[in-house]
Amino acid sequence: MGLDDAVVKPHERLAEVLAGDLDAVNSLIRARMASEHAPRIPEVSAHLIEAGGKRLRPMLTLASARLCGYDGPFHVHLAATVEFIHTATLLHDDVVDESGQRRGRPTANLLWDNKSSVLVGDYLFARAFQLMVEPGNLRVLDILSNAAATIAEGEVLQLTAANDLKTDEGVYLKVIRGKTAALFSAATEVGGVIAEQPADTVEALRIYGDALGISFQMVDDLLDWQGDVGATGKNVGDDFRERKLTLPIIKAVAAADADERAFWVRTIEKGDQRDGDLDRATDLLTRHGALDATRDAATGWAETAKEAMRRLPADPMRDLLIDLADYVVARIR
C-alpha cells in the first residue's frame, strides 16, 4: 500500500497490537515451510513469504480471535494456514498469468521455473491443510476447505471469462469473491469460530471479511488502471494487456457505442493491441465514468464491512478493523 499518510496506517497499528502473535505466526511459517529432503521448497517459499508482504490475511485471523477474547494457541496455526494458502495461490497465479514481477521483485517462476512454482505451491497447500487439522476443530476445517475450493473455482472462472466481452458484473463478483474475498472471509470467520462465539458474531465477522475482500480487490483492479508501479508492484495496464475483464472495463464495455465496441472486440476478444490502445482504453473508461463508478462500488463494500463490524461490542480491536476498511479504499483517494 503506497498511501503516504501522516498518521500511522491501520494495518501498521494492527501489526503493532498483534506483534507477539505475528512473531509466533512467522516462526510457525518458517518451521513449516522447511523440508528435510527438498531444499528447493524453503528457497522458493522464502522468496515470496519474506518479500515484505503485509500479512494482512493472517492479521485478520489474529485480530478476529483476539477481538472475540480467544486465549488459546490455535489462532496462530490458523493465521499461518491462511498465509500458506495465500502464498500457494500467488505461486500458481504467477504461473497462470506468466507474470515476471510481484511486489516489485522478480517472480519465483522467473527466478526458478514454472515447475518449481507449481510443486512448491502444492507443498504449501498441503502444509496449510496439515496446520488447519491441528486445532482439531471440524467447523474450522469445513470453512477453510470450502474457502480453498471457492478460491480455485474463482481462478478457473477468471481464466474462462478472460477475453470474453459477455463477462458482466455478476460474473466479476463471483470471480473476486473466489480469488480474494473467500480467503478474507474465512480468515475472519475462523477467528470467531475458534473463540466459540455465537452465530451472529461469527456471521458479522464473515460478512466483514467478505466485504473487505471485495472492496480490496476492486481497489486493486482500479489501481491497475490508475496506480503507479511503486504503490502496487504492478505495471499500469497489465489487466488490459492480459485481456482481463475487471470492473472498470466491464462498466466501459456496457456503455460502449458501436465504434467503441469494435475497439473492445479487437483489443480484448481478439487480442490485437497496438500502440496507443492503452491510452484510448483509459480515455474510454474515464469518459464513461467507469473509474469513478468502480471507486464508488469499492467504497460501498467498505461501508458494508464497517457496518458488519459495528454489530460487535465496542473494542479498540474492533475500531482498528473498521479503520482498516477505510484504509483499503483510501489507497485510491
Added chain:
Amino acid sequence: MGLDDAVVKPHERLAEVLAGDLDAVNSLIRARMASEHAPRIPEVSAHLIEAGGKRLRPMLTLASARLCGYDGPFHVHLAATVEFIHTATLLHDDVVDESGQRRGRPTANLLWDNKSSVLVGDYLFARAFQLMVEPGNLRVLDILSNAAATIAEGEVLQLTAANDLKTDEGVYLKVIRGKTAALFSAATEVGGVIAEQPADTVEALRIYGDALGISFQMVDDLLDWQGDVGATGKNVGDDFRERKLTLPIIKAVAAADADERAFWVRTIEKGDQRDGDLDRATDLLTRHGALDATRDAATGWAETAKEAMRRLPADPMRDLLIDLADYVVARIR
C-alpha cells in the same frame, strides 16, 4: 496394466467384489467435480477421471475398509478423496513434465492449456480436502494431509534430483515414497482407521500400501526402459529423454567405468542426447544387470507387502490384496 492373463486379473476381481462401492465412489466423484460457475472444471476433470483409469487407489481404501468389517458410508468419501488427490497430482505432473500423452490420450495441458491444468488441479485438491473433512475423523485428516505434503515434497525432490548423477538409491526411495507410495499407504491406512481397528492392524495395512506403492513405481520405472506404449501409455525411453534418474539408471551409473560415466554426464547431466544414445543406455543397463536388479527390488517390495497383509486374519479380500501385490510385479515378468 497390459499383462494378457488367461485368469481374471486381481484388480478386475477387486473391481467385481467392490462393484457397489465403486459405483458409489464414481457417483460421488461426478457430483463433486461439478462446478456451478466454471464449466471448464468438469470438462478437464472428466477428461482424466473418465479416461479408463483403474481406480486402483480408491479400491485400496474400499478393500481395506471392507476387510476390516467397516459398514458405514464414509469409505466411499475417503476413496473419492484419494482419487481426487491422485487426479490433481496427474494434472500438475503433466504440466511439470511437459507431457503430451497419458493413458494413451492427449494430456489436459495439451487439449486445454497449462493454466487450466494448474487451476483445475488446485480445485480437485480443495475438493479432496472438503471430502476428507466429512467423515469427521481427525486421525483420517492427519493421515491424508500428511500424505499430501509427502507427495508434494517427493515431487519437488524429484525435480531437483533430475539431471543430477549424485542421486543415489536412498534419494530415489524418498522420491517414489513421495510421488507414489504415500498415497497408496494413506489409502490402505485410512480404511483401517475408519473401521476403528487396533494399532497393529492399521500398521499392517499401512506397510502393505507403502510396499505395494514402492513396488508399483519400480515396475513403472522399469517399464519405461522395456515396456511397450500399448501396455503403459508411455513411450519407451521417456525417463531417459527427460533425464530422470530412476532406479535402473542409478544402478547403471553406480557400476559405470570412466568411459560410461562420461556418456551419462553428457546425456543426463548436460542433456546432450544424440541418435543411438537411448540404445546405448539400454545396452549399458542390460550389461550391468540394472534391469534385473530393479526387477528383483520390485519383487522384494511386493513380498514385503504380502507379508504385512498375511498378518491379518484369513479372508477372501485379504487374499485378493495379496494377489494384487503379485500382479503388480507380474506386469514385468
